[in-house]
Amino acid sequence: MSLSDNLEKLANACGVAGREAEVRDLMAELLKPYADEVVVDKLENVIATKKGKKNQPKIMLAAHMDEVGLMVKHITKEGFIKFTKMGGIDDRILLAQKVNVYTEKCTLPGVIGSKPPHIQKEDERKKIMTYDELFIDVGAENREEAQQMGIKIGDPIGFEGKYTKLYKDTVMGKAFDNRVGCAVMIETLKQLEKTECTVYAVGTVQEEVGLRGAATAAFSIEPDVALALDVTVAGDVPGVREFDTSIKMGKGPALTVSDAGLIAHPKVLRGLIDAASENKIPYQLETGLMGTTDAARISLTRQGVPSGTISVPTRYIHSPLGLINLKDAENAVKLAAATIRKFSK
Numbered sequence: 001m002s003l004s005d006n007l008e009k010l011a012n013a014c015g016v017a018g019r020e021a022e023v024r025d026l027m028a029e030l031l032k033p034y035a036d037e038v039v040v041d042k043l044e045n046v047i048a049t050k051k052g053k054k055n056q057p058k059i060m061l062a063a064h065m066d067e068v069g070l071m072v073k074h075i076t077k078e079g080f081i082k083f084t085k086m087g088g089i090d091d092r093i094l095l096a097q098k099v100n101v102y103t104e105k106c107t108l109p110g111v112i113g114s115k116p117p118h119i120q121k122e123d124e125r126k127k128i129m130t131y132d133e134l135f136i137d138v139g140a141e142n143r144e145e146a147q148q149m150g151i152k153i154g155d156p157i158g159f160e161g162k163y164t165k166l167y168k169d170t171v172m173g174k175a176f177d178n179r180v181g182c183a184v185m186i187e188t189l190k191q192l193e194k195t196e197c198t199v200y201a202v203g204t205v206q207e208e209v210g211l212r213g214a215a216t217a218a219f220s221i222e223p224d225v226a227l228a229l230d231v232t233v234a235g236d237v238p239g240v241r242e243f244d245t246s247i248k249m250g251k252g253p254a255l256t257v258s259d260a261g262l263i264a265h266p267k268v269l270r271g272l273i274d275a276a277s278e279n280k281i282p283y284q285l286e287t288g289l290m291g292t293t294d295a296a297r298i299s300l301t302r303q304g305v306p307s308g309t310i311s312v313p314t315r316y317i318h319s320p321l322g323l324i325n326l327k328d329a330e331n332a333v334k335l336a337a338a339t340i341r342k343f344s345k
Helices: 003-012 021-034 122-126 143-148 176-192 212-221 266-278 294-298 326-342
Strands: 037-040 046-050 058-064 069-075 081-086 098-102 107-113 135-137 156-159 170-173 198-204 225-233 254-259 284-289 307-314 322-325
Touching: 003 021, 003 170, 003 176, 003 326, 021 037, 021 046, 021 176, 021 198, 046 176, 046 212, 058 176, 058 212, 058 294, 069 143, 081 156, 176 198, 176 225, 176 307, 176 322, 176 326, 198 212, 212 294, 225 284, 225 294, 225 326, 254 266, 266 307, 266 326, 294 307, 307 322, 307 326, 322 326
Parallel strands: 058 198, 058 225, 225 307, 254 284
Antiparallel strands: 037 046, 046 198, 069 081, 069 156, 081 135, 098 107, 098 156, 107 135, 170 322, 254 307
16 A cells, blocks of 8 residues: 555544554554564554664664544533543634544544634633633533443544545645654555664654653663654744744655754764755755654663654644645655665664
């Protein structure tokens, strides 16, 4: 299957932070043809190993499987769901969104509602409604009926949004942060075929709530070098200054120089840039973003791991739907594979 085919499957799956089982199983299935071994560790990271030669570096690729979403916090006596946020979500994008509540029994569609604007006071209409003022309506008449439907405290809630091809190489879908990185990692392992280095392709859990899976996986693997495969903010939309971010869709993957959690190791960053130049792969450099990636946590594991990040420019991350240019993802694959080959002794 192509990168686009894999991305469609992954993006349409449910994987709210801490509840990544559906994506985990899919990742294990998609990685298996290109790995010598696929295991799931105690925290439920997926680790696919492609064995290289002895005395060659161990390279860890990390792509987080979780997506931002919601979780059932309370069911009102009227049958409405109050929720908490899992990961960083702007309250302004929540109202009127269609969602899915994932119960043990089934998946229930619902919509995020609020007090109708028609009966709000003027000052109420002007302010942003915070998530604790909102609720999810699944059609239940009361709490007992909602519970009979299978809803309970702690059930994950995901946004509804199907993978869609737009114009030319642009695609739209749910959870592109970070199913794009997952699809890039699968394709990288596929393109490597044989490798001098031993490569560990890791689908990590709970990145959106503290980079947790990357920490335990890296401790176990003890890699010599690590690359996080993720997405980053594409700033080519109205209202964004180039000072804030100059990263654009269609101009190649972005390489992190520094962000809130990582200063890319000089040797890794140089290896990425040299691999891109030698193979005529377009790339962009970024620095100063408030967020970070799994590379931040991996870099501090044990005695330290030289780490870097390859990110695919993505519009509207941490919202119900994101946009990417598939060419950027394909070039991220080429760059990851070329860099791994370059790190062979």
